[in-house]
Amino acid sequence: MSGIIKRRKTSDYAQIHNGVLQQLEDIRSIGLISHLMSLPETWEIKKMQLYKKFGRGPITNAIAELEQKKYWVTIQYRQGKKTLYYYNVSDVPFAEAEVLEMISEVEGAGHKITSLSESFAHLLSIVENQQPKQEDDFSVDSSIVENEQLMVNTSPSTVENRQLLNKYKKTNSNKKNNDKQTLLINKELTPAKFKIALISACNEFYSEFAPTRWSKQAWITLIETFVNETISEGRYTNVPADKIQGYAYQSLKNIAYKFDLKNGRIERKFPFYNWLESDNDDEMPY
Structure with a gap:
């Protein structure tokens, strides 16, 4: 047989x-x-x-x-x-x-x-x-060079005018850098780009949350579920690009807390922190 x-x-x-x-x-x-x-x-x-x-x-x-x-x-x-x-x-x-x-x-x-x-x-x-596109380096405007030459050649006080010029350069450079940063932060993220960024942010905290709780495969499934829910429920539209890491950390912290609570590791001692409804950046862990 x-x-x-x-x-x-x-x-x-x-x-x-x-x-x-x-x-x-x-x-x-x-x-x-x-x-x-x-x-x-x-x-x-x-x-x-x-x-x-x-x-x-x-x-x-x-x-x-x-x-x-x-x-x-x-x-x-x-x-x-x-x-x-x-x-x-x-x-x-x-x-x-x-x-x-x-x-x-x-x-x-x-x-x-x-x-x-x-x-x-x-x-x-x-x-x-x-990946953010490369932008032209912020260089000194040609008008600044012309003004510098004019001030050096005609001003009765070269030192004083040089100080004013340096102050102008610094202020102008700071303004351009701030404008550039604001543009990158406020630039609309597509769901696909947000997914990549959030998965990457979550994986940075693997060693802090996963050991003793989830296997590598369970962690991957957990992150995929969390990220997909964030996108499908539209929560990602409330997360600025510069806050993705903080959102990932606090969300994982809440998930780990609920896991530990469910498995009898801890007793309920504090309420969940709702990241999306808080306007206090000081509470964000970085």
């Missing part, structure tokens, strides 16, 4: 999520994900090694399905004149927040990303659009 025999293992075994094994349709993809999940997390994925062991054709087709179903992410980037690749694979589909973290890691190392797996390629354009 035919059947499936399962033997309980206590060592030298790999754990693989049933979802990936059931969802994948190509046996080559199933074989590749099984092989990769048997390797340690510190293993560096290199295609040439996989080609040498299993053949270029099978690996190419296997990776194609894994990428399509978001189990594999390829990031191509430039390091000087070299084109390099950064691979990540998981037996649970990657969330956008995880891929954004990968993008941030590569760009944070000073590299220029040139391409991304097709399933997540749209994230590159979102990240690029989020």
